[in-house]
Amino acid sequence: MITVRKAAERGQADFGWLKSRHTFSFGNYYDPRYMGVSALRVINDDRVTPGQGFATHGHRDMEIISYVISGTIAHKDSYGHVKDLPAGEFQLMSAGSGIYHSEFNPSATEPLHFLQIWIQPAITGGVPGYQQKAFAQTEALTAVVTPDGRDGTLQIKQDVTVYRLILAASEQLTLPLTSTRTLYLHLIGGELELNGSKLSTSDGISITDEQLLTVNANNDVEALVFDLP
Template identity: 85%
Template sequence: MINVRKASERGQADFGWLQSRHTFSFGNYYDPRYMGVSALRVINDDRVIPGQGFATHGHRDMEIISYVISGTIAHKDSYGHVKDLPAGEFQLMSAGSGIYHSEYNPSATEPLHFLQIWIQPATTGGQPEYQQKTFEQTEALTAVITPDGRDGTLRIKQDATVYRLQLADAEQLTLPLTSGRTLYLQLIKGELTLNGTQLNVGDGVSVTDEQLLSMLASEAVEALVFDLP
């Protein structure tokens, strides 16, 4: 089964300094039809104007992923991490028993565009952790986050794997699916046909009870793919 979440139908928030599009219910946006998929709870498509950002605030018991599409995030947290997160880099913050952080656009001229993603952990509590890394795209589908941190990936506290998908114009990919798993794809750039369904920038799609995924890029594609319990 393939269920498409069109970019144009997502929830919207406009705070002046922040323009956000919510794939799932978040903040003041609530739709009981879109409360998440499996352990995937939040995908916010955020655009932050220069010199602004999210002031210090707290989280607990959530795996929080940031992926920068353009611009840079300046990160600070209550465990002493002070980091810059440039475009193409992944950040994973395991909030555990509780952590405070801020995320700002440090540029005076360049907007920041990034995805903020929340995945519910398999266990609660524990020491908060911070991870950050740039990944070379070694193949069309490259793992960046895994439950065991294998092959240098970031380690998440859930039976979930996150991949970055990159396809050239007219490139095809066939992906076998594991029975009983849920897959979610969030399209960042390009146009993609997935099992005959056309996807455009910002669209998402959940996939269940399919044996194969057949993908064809109409133009160069970048997407995140979530393999979920």
């Protein structure tokens, strides 16, 4: 089964300094049809004006992934991590038993555009953790987050693997699928066809009970692919 989530139909919030589009119910946006997919609970497409950001706030029992599309995030948390997260890098914060952090756009001129992703952990509590890394894209599909941290990937407390997909125009990718797993794809940029469904920038698609995944890039494409339990 294939379910397309069109970009224009997402929830939205506009605070002036922050413009956000919500793939799933979040904050003041609630739609019982869109409460997440499997362990994937949040995909927020956030744009932050220069010099602004999220004040210190807390999380617990959530795996929070940030991926910067353009600009830089200045991160600071209650466990002493003070980091800059530039475009193209991934951050994974395991909130565990509780952590406070702030996220800020340190630039006076450049907007910040990033994805904020929440995944529900299989194990709650525990000491919070912080990981950050840039990944070379040596093939179309590159694992960036895995349950076991294999091959230098960021390690998550859930049976979830996150891939970055990059295809050039007219390239095709074909993958066998497992019937017991769910895939979710969020298209960061470009246009593609996936098992006959057409997607444009910021569209999403959920795939279950399919035997084969065929992706055709109509132009240069970047996406995140979530392999979910």
